[in-house]
Amino acid sequence: MFSSNHPRRFSKGAAALILFLPFLSVLSFDTERELPAHAVPPELEGVGLEEKLGNHIDTNLSFVDEQGKQVRIGDYLKEGKPLLLTLVYYRCPTLCSLYLNEISTALKELNLQVGKEFNYVAVSFDPKEKSDLAKAKKEVYVKDYGRGDGSGWSFLTGNDPEIKALSSSLGFTYKWNPYNDQWVHVSVAYVITPEGQISRYLKGIPMDERTLRLSLVEAGNGKIGDLTDSVALFCFQFDPSKNRYTLYAFNIMRIGGFLTVVILAAFLFRFWKKQNSSSTV
Structure with missing residues (x-):
């Protein structure tokens, strides 16, 4: 006969074994086996970004805005305004919507206004998407932004050749799964x-x-932003590895050296003035 306590002890033992199984699997892993150093899943091959800083995009590329009107990329670069540009697709169920939401949040926190100091353009890289989808997206994000009348915002669609030309000049590669x-x-x-x-x-x-603010101010060549932004750009430098601006030690030392000279000059002037007044008495 089994004792009535056995089932309880078995349950505890089974639970302990189940909890321990993951550790057993780790211990049994072949640590000598090596995976290819640059192995890329097949679905990610040909997808990525090649930075082309300093490259000029073709401002004559033609697209269709959310109203169904033909526009050029250059139309959004007039009046000396920098442009914040994103490539997305409007039917994207996950990443694009999340990313557009993050951009919207950053724009709402920004002390620069879309349409006033800079323009924002989203371009769909899906040639099947049309202006009705673009219009719906713009309405959502302009309403969420809550500033201005929507000018300076554009959600574009286009034909495959123009989309590929723009994405190529930006170093942006993508593919259909x-x-x-x-x-x-x-x-x-x-x-x-x-x-x-x-x-x-x-x-x-x-x-x-x-980072967004300083990037726009820097791109605007001093035509947007204020004195605080100019000082920040002098003290901070963009670090690509961190994807943000970090303190630029060399310029900080230059400021420190300048302040030291000013303080020393003020001290010497005060000392000279005191000595001069003493000698005239």
């Missing part, structure tokens, strides 16, 4: 100067508001 009926791509925002030059790549999620 037939297994889940989605585009595979990375999330990047591009800061473009009024001359059409790629000034900054802002990668990943979340988007840092200060």
Whole structure:
């Protein structure tokens, strides 16, 4: 006969064994087996980003805005305003919506206004998407932004040749995954100067508001922003590895050296003035 306590002890033992199984699997892993150093899943081959800082995009590329009107990329670079540009697709069920939400959050925190100091343009890289989808997206994000009348915002669609020309000049590569009926791509925002030059790549999620602001001010060549931004750009330098601006030690030392000279000059002037007044008595 089994004791009535046996089932309880068995349950505890089974639970302990189940909890221990993951550790057994780790211990049994072949540590000598090596995976290929640069192994890339097949679905990610041909997808990524090649930074082309300083490259000029073709400002004559033609797209269709959310109203169904033909526009050129250059139309958003007038009046000396920099451009914040993203490549997305409007039917994206996950990454694009999350990324656009992050951009919207950063724009709301920004002390620069879309349409006033800079423009924002989203371009769909799916040639099947049309202006009705673009219009719906714009309405959502302009309403969420809550500032201005929506000018300076544009959500574009286009034909495959123009889309590929723009994405190529930006170093952005993507591809269709037939297994889940989605585009595979990375999330990047591009800061473009009024001359059409790629000034900054802002990668990943979340988007840092200060990094976005300084990137736009830098791209605007001092025409937007205030004195605080100019001082910040002198003291901070963009670090691509951290995807944000970090303290620039050399310029900090220059400021320190300048302040030392000023303080020393003030001390010597005061000393000279005191000595001079003593000698005239």
